[in-house]
Amino acid sequence: MERIAGGSDSPARSPPPVHPLVAPLEYLLGKWRGEGEGGYPTINSFSYGEELVFSHSGKPVISYSQKTWKLASGEPMHAESGYWRPRPDGSIDVVIAQSTGLVEVQKGSYDAENKIVTLKSELVGNASKVKDITRVFTVTNGELSYVVQMATQLTSLQPHLKALLKKL
Template structure:
């Protein structure tokens, strides 16, 4: 392969194959809230990509206000699935928070469940969970969060369509 020709989309590392349905761009809307903030709606785009020969999925996310298109939140990181159905995820948020998460994926149900092992540089956030599920071809997720003021509570949920 020369430096100009992109690798084939079908050429993914074998460990990525069970999660290859994620690869590509997803867009939709979500809702957020928390006991300490007002509820809100947002637009969102997720992008998952991989490099052939590398057992990792690159992840990028951005959100915006629905009425104005003004940027809200962004994050990026890497997902490292293992052949045994476990997964390790690192995410850096635009707010300065860094998450190290571990979890599991179920190939048959097309679900991913993540639990924070470390939430760094967060004065208030103590724990984050993320659950993803493919539902009728759409990607659904729920994020829960615990702070120094509350236990684990629903924070975000969205439904995204693949572009």
Template sequence: MEYDGDRQPPPLHPTVAPISYLLGRWRGEGEGQFPTISSFLYGEELQFSHSGKPVIAYSQKTWKLNSGEPMHSESGFWRPKPDGTIEVVIAQSTGIVEVQKGTYNADEQVIKLQSQLVGNASKVKEISRVFELVNGKLSYEVQMSTNTNHLQPHLKAVLNKI
């Protein structure tokens, strides 16, 4: 949720505080690969916002670098728990939904997610995601497995806060 100049954002919920470094808008470039597709480059923007509840809203969009043509988008919710675990639900523009569970390390600023469910996907079987903040830049890596390929790198990007 964004706030105009007349409204102040609500106080940060204590369970969101350890990963509050994610909050805001991030933009950068990434690259994709997988054995069944040609490698590609893309531009990307992520947004993380909060409403004072124990959850962070997440949205992502990507575009072709050369033309600006829209590519993939997804949105969802990140629910950190006081014990260092996190649950994430994501709906992709392709119709795939993910339920991810994992851990966050507030000191190292690393979040590791592993799919518990990949729904409405005829080929995708498993997805893992790792987000890390290093020197003020948010980087991530996504690995994927399908009916015919084991879990392996699919996407990676480095984003700057804007």
């Protein structure tokens, strides 16, 4: 019996087949790493390293996890995880829990041909200041880019984060 590297007693398994509802977003599956920039009218600008992982279990859902770190020191900055549930009509439901305690429930759409996912918050929970969040993910020439915009009680929807990642 073949074993997974690292001494595990679990047998090595090939990934399950991609569920038909996940198939249009199969291009996202895997590990992505790169760098990003952040800022907002109420904070200083900053740069960060980032890793995103999109995975599946054969069910009609994509697991999502993200972590960032300071480029200079490698010190952890932010983490979030959740689930993306694509629908047959090109819509998508997303839930994300952030390490800060903030939770997002987002709805959006995907364009499989142009490799674009657009999300807008329906609910931002456990946030004293954040009112609205939008996210747009695009894959072009094998690179994943995204832009996050945010609105608070004091500001309208404004750019907050942007990054460019390469698949590992």
